[in-house]
Amino acid sequence: MTVQIMNEVIAAISTPAGAGAVGMIRISGEGAKRVFARVWISEYNSVDKLETHRFYYGKIAGLSTDKPAIPSLSRDLPKSIDNVLAVWMKAPHSYTGEDVIEIHCHGGAFSTKAVLSAVLNAGARPANPGEFTRRAFLNNKMDLVQAEGVADIINASSERALRIAEEQLNGKLSKEILAAEEELKSTKAFVEATIDFPEEDIEMIEHEKIGSQIAIVHKRLKKLSDTYSEGKFYREGVRVAIIGKPNVGKSSLLNSLVGSDRAIVHQTPGTTRDIIEEDVQIDGINFKLIDTAGLRDALCEIEKIGIEHARRRLAGADLALVVLDGSACLTSEDEKILEETKNVSRILVANKCDICSVLPIADIQVSAKTGAGLDLLKEKLAGFVGVHNFSEAEGTVVTNLRHKKALDETISFLDKAGESIIKKESAEFIAFHMQSAMNSLAGITGEVTTEDVLNEIFSKFCIGK
Ligand SMILES: Nc1nc2c(ncn2[C@@H]2O[C@H](COP(=O)(O)OP(=O)(O)O)[C@@H](O)[C@H]2O)c(=O)[nH]1
Ligand SMILES: [Mg+2]
Numbered sequence: 001m002t003v004q005i006m007n008e009v010i011a012a013i014s015t016p017a018g019a020g021a022v023g024m025i026r027i028s029g030e031g032a033k034r035v036f037a038r039v040w041i042s043e044y045n046s047v048d049k050l051e052t053h054r055f056y057y058g059k060i061a062g063l064s065t066d067k068p069a070i071p072s073l074s075r076d077l078p079k080s081i082d083n084v085l086a087v088w089m090k091a092p093h094s095y096t097g098e099d100v101i102e103i104h105c106h107g108g109a110f111s112t113k114a115v116l117s118a119v120l121n122a123g124a125r126p127a128n129p130g131e132f133t134r135r136a137f138l139n140n141k142m143d144l145v146q147a148e149g150v151a152d153i154i155n156a157s158s159e160r161a162l163r164i165a166e167e168q169l170n171g172k173l174s175k176e177i178l179a180a181e182e183e184l185k186s187t188k189a190f191v192e193a194t195i196d197f198p199e200e201d202i203e204m205i206e207h208e209k210i211g212s213q214i215a216i217v218h219k220r221l222k223k224l225s226d227t228y229s230e231g232k233f234y235r236e237g238v239r240v241a242i243i244g245k246p247n248v249g250k251s252s253l254l255n256s257l258v259g260s261d262r263a264i265v266h267q268t269p270g271t272t273r274d275i276i277e278e279d280v281q282i283d284g285i286n287f288k289l290i291d292t293a294g295l296r297d298a299l300c301e302i303e304k305i306g307i308e309h310a311r312r313r314l315a316g317a318d319l320a321l322v323v324l325d326g327s328a329c330l331t332s333e334d335e336k337i338l339e340e341t342k343n344v345s346r347i348l349v350a351n352k353c354d355i356c357s358v359l360p361i362a363d364i365q366v367s368a369k370t371g372a373g374l375d376l377l378k379e380k381l382a383g384f385v386g387v388h389n390f391s392e393a394e395g396t397v398v399t400n401l402r403h404k405k406a407l408d409e410t411i412s413f414l415d416k417a418g419e420s421i422i423k424k425e426s427a428e429f430i431a432f433h434m435q436s437a438m439n440s441l442a443g444i445t446g447e448v449t450t451e452d453v454l455n456e457i458f459s460k461f462c463i464g465k
Contacts, residue, residue, distance in 0.1 A: 007029070007030065008029055008124075008125055009027060009028070009029030009030070009031045009032050009034075009035050009123060009124040009125070010027070010028055010029055010124060010125055010126070010127035010128075010131055010132070010135075011025060011026065011027045011028075011035075011116060011119045011120060011124035011125070011126065011127060012025070012026060012116070012126060012127035012131075012132075012463050012464040013025055013112045013113070013116050013463075013464050014026045014102075014132075014464035014465065015107060015112065015464070017109060018109055019107060019108055019109060020107035021106075021107050022104050022105070022106070022107045023104070023105050023106065023107035023108070023111060023112035023115075024102055024103065024104050024105075024112075025102070025103040025105065025112060025115050025116050025119060026100065026101075026102050026103075026127075026132060026464060027100065027101040027102075027103070027119060027124055028094070028095075028096045028098045028099070028100045028101075028127075028132055028135060029098055029099065029124070030091075030098060030099060031099075031123070032088075032098070032099040032100060032101050032124075033047060033088065033099055033101065034123070035101075035119060035122045035123045035124045036086070036088070036101045036103075036119075036122075038062065038122035038123065039060050039061060039062045039115075039118045039119055039122050040058055040059075040060065040086065041058055041059040041060070041061050041080065042056060042057070042058030042059070045058065050086075050088045051088075052088055052089060052090035052093070053087065053088075053089055053090075053093070054087065054088075055085045055086070055087050055104075056085065056086050056087070057083070057084075057085055058083075058084060058086060059080050059081075059082070059083055059084065060080075060081045060082050060084050060103060060105065060115050060118055061079060061080045061081060061118070062079070062081065062117075062118030062119075062121055062122060063079075063117070063118060063121045081105075081111070081114045081115055081118055082105040082106055082111050082114065082115055083105075083106075084103050084104055084105040084115070085103075085104040086101060086102065086103045086104070087101070087102050087104075088100075088101050089101070089102075092139065092141075095132060095133075095136055095141070096132050096133075096135040096136045096139060096141065097135065097136055097139030097140070097141045098135060098139065103115055103119075126463075127463060127464065128458075128459075128463070129458065129459055129460070129461045129462060129463050129465075130151070130457075130458030130459065130460070130461025130462070130465055131458070132464070132465060133147050133150055133151075133458065133461060133465055134147075134454065134458045137446060137454075142169075143171075143174050143445040143446050143447075144444070144445055144446025144449065144457065145168060145171075145173050145174045145177070145403065145444060145445050145446070146168065146169050146170075146171060146174060147446075147457070147458075148168065148400060148402075148457060149165050149166070149167075149168030149169035149170075150169055150461075150465065151460065151461050151465070152164075152165030152168060152169075152235060152399070152400075153165040153166060153169060154462065154465065156235075157237055157279065157286040158234070158237065158281055158284055158285050158286035159281070159284035160234045160284040160285055161234050161235050161237075161285075161286065161399075163284075164231070164234055164235065164397050164399055165235075165399075167396070168399075172396050173396050173398070173403070174445050176220075176224060176396050177441055177444050177445050178445065180217050180220060180221055180410075180441060181438055181441050181442065183213070183216070183217050184214075184217055184434055184437060184438050184441070185438065187210055187213045187214060187217075187434065188431055188434045188435065188438070190206065190209070190210060190213075191206075191210055191427050191430050191431045191434065192427070192431055193206075194206045194427045207421050207424065210421060210430065211418065211421045211422075214414055214417055214418055214421070214434075215418070217414065218411060218414045218415075218418070221407050221410055221411055221414070222411055223395070224395075224396060224398055224407055225398065225404055225407040225408055225411065227395060227396070227397045227398050228398045228399070228401070228403075228404040230385060230386065230397065231397040231398045231399035231400075232399060232401070233285060233318070233385045234285060234385075234397065234399055235399035235400065236399075237279070237285070237286035237287065237288050238285065238286070238287045238288065238318045238319060238381070238384070238385055239288050239290065239316065239317045239318045239319070240287050240288065240289050240290060240317060240318070240319045240320070240321055240381070241290045241292060241310075241313045241314045241316075241317035241319075241320050241321070242254055242289060242290060242291050242292060242320075242321045242323060243292060243295065243310065243314055243320050243321065243322050243323065243337060243341060244294060244295070244322060244323035244324060244334075244337060245294050245295055245296050245331065245333040245334055245337060246269035246270050246271075246293075246294030246296055247267065247268075247269040247294065247325070248294070248323045248324055248325040248351055248352075249265075249323060249325070249351040249352060249368045249369075250272065250291055250292065250294065250323045251263035251264065251265045251271070251272050251276075251291050252265045252351070252368035252369065253321070253323060253349070253351060253366070253368040254276065254278060254289050254291040255368070256368045256369075256371060256374060257280055257289060257374065257377075257378070258278045258280050258289065259280075262276060262278050262291075263276045263291045269294060269296075270293070270294060270296075270298075270299065270303050272291060272292065272293050272294065272306070273293050273302055273303060273305070273306035274306065274309075275290060275291070275292060275309050275310070275313055276290070276291040277289065277290050277291075278291075282378045282381050282382050283378075283382035283386065285382060285385055285386070287381060290313050290317065292306075292309065292310030292313055292314070293306030293307050293309065293310045294307075294310075295307055295310060295311075295333070295336070295337055295340075296333050314340075314341070314344070317344075318345065319344075319345045319346065319347070319381075319384055320341050320344050320345070320346040320347075321346070321347050321349050322337060322338065322341050322346050322347070322348050322349065323349045323351050324348065324349065324350050324351065324359055324362060325350075325351060325352055326350025326351055326352050326353050326355075326356075326357045326358065326359045326362060326365055326366075327352040327353070327355035327356050327357070327358065328358070329358060329359075330359065330361075345384065347363050347364065347377070347380055347381070347384070348361060348362045348363045348364070349362060349363070349364055349366055349377065350362035350364070350365045350366070351366055351367065351368055352367060352368075352369070353365040353366060353367045353372055353373060354367040354369050354370045354372060363380065364376055364377055364380060402444075402457075403444050406440050406441065406443050406444045407440075407441075407444070409440040410437045410438075410440040410441050411437075413433050413434070413436040413437035413440060414433070414434075414437050416433040416436075417430050417433035417434050417437065420433060
């Protein structure tokens with residue numbers, strides 16, 4: 001492994017802003033130890049004596065601000081800032097693959113900033129978002145899919161999202177991509193051999209063999225790409241708009257699914273105007289429930305605005321819970337809503353089944369008041385996502401749109417290679433399409449990548465990661 005040493009020493013606070021028990025400042029780069037030596041005070045352990053991967057107790061001292069408020073006090077006298085634990089991780093055995101020092105100080109918003117300022121004054125520069133992980137990628141500590149897995153772990157909003165991100169970081173998806181690449185590589189070598197020995201009858205046989213080898217990889221990649229329809233919900237959660245005419249119990253339903261009195265419930269129709277969003281975990285998946293204003297011909301301007309918002313949320317939702325009053329017959333308002341949502345993924349919910357249920361058209365009867373039918377509704381919600389339950393099975397799940405797009409691009413190049421074979425085109429054409437397919441695949445793991453792609457990916461990371 002070649003370890004690329006980037007010149008500048010970078011530093012950032014890696015723990016969240018605000019008060020906490022511990023705050024961590026991370027320093028990385030070839031000169032990290034030199035920078036650290038300028039702020040580290042320890043009676044027994046000078047920087048030269050530190051062993052790698054061991055914690056040491058000491059103090060951080062230095063100038064904690066760039067510009068002292070009172071210039072007359074601006075003498076370069078280092079002041080003790082905090083008592084800390086510090087660890088040095090010698091390159092290449094660190095997160096970034098470079099020399100890394102982590103300073104664990106007290107987790108006050110000000111103490112972490114003060115330690116960081118001292119480190120910056122000692123010669124480091126502030127790290128950009130995701131720069132530590134970017135360096136880890138550039139130093140071959142992880143591929144791009146794994147780096148994205150790191151961000152997904154941090155942003156995971158559900159148990160499944162976390163599990164899949166963790167698998168991704170550990171290389172599950174990367175392995176599948178590499179395996180497909182290897183197979184395409186050897187098939188392409190085979191194709192190139194026919195270029196070198198273009199005897200008529202040999203070529204006939206090879207065409208068939210090459211075709212079936214490509215078909216196997218094609219099928220595997222297609223299966224992988226198809227997991228995205230489900231995988232995106234694991235990673236991003238499911239947006240569920242609760243829609244219906246006023247007073248059917250939309251807000252009550254949100255409250256009982258969430259288990260708290262989040263939205264105001266009242267017998268006055270038109271109570272809900274603002275959008276209320278609450279997350280609820282069902283079967284390890286995050287569902288974002290969106291309570292909306294009841295759809296009807298609004299009586300006032302404010303209600304009208306609320307209804308506009310409701311329609312917008314419906315358009316952006318993955319699924320609609322269309323709530324009907326199950327204790328009464330359908331009205332023209334209900335009919336309009338049923339018409340409006342007929343092309344949307346939806347579950348028709350007849351609420352108020354504690355009173356009576358007279359709506360056979362509904363998919364499910366519930367009572368937000370007594371809780372009847374809610375478990376079944378939760379099952380239906382989970383069922384909307386997990387028809388295949390990919391992550392439970394042996395398979396790998398694609399959760400990231402970038403990966404899905406690259407897989408589809410690869411598949412379309414393989415289609416072209418397949419067409420060339422059927423048309424009995426010359427081996428050069430087949431090899432060309434195969435190379436394009438391999439390039440698209442290599443873009444996923446970042447073997448082939450551009451500065452723009454890296455900027456796009458790492459700019460979404462937080463600072464300090
Ligand atoms: N009996 C009964 N009443 C309900 C039920 N759900 C809601 N309600 C009542 O219906 C009225 C309207 O409820 P609300 O949740 O504000 O409806 P929304 O306008 O659709 O949000 C309130 O008086 C609720 O107490 C239910 O399941 N059973
Ligand atoms: Mg309401």
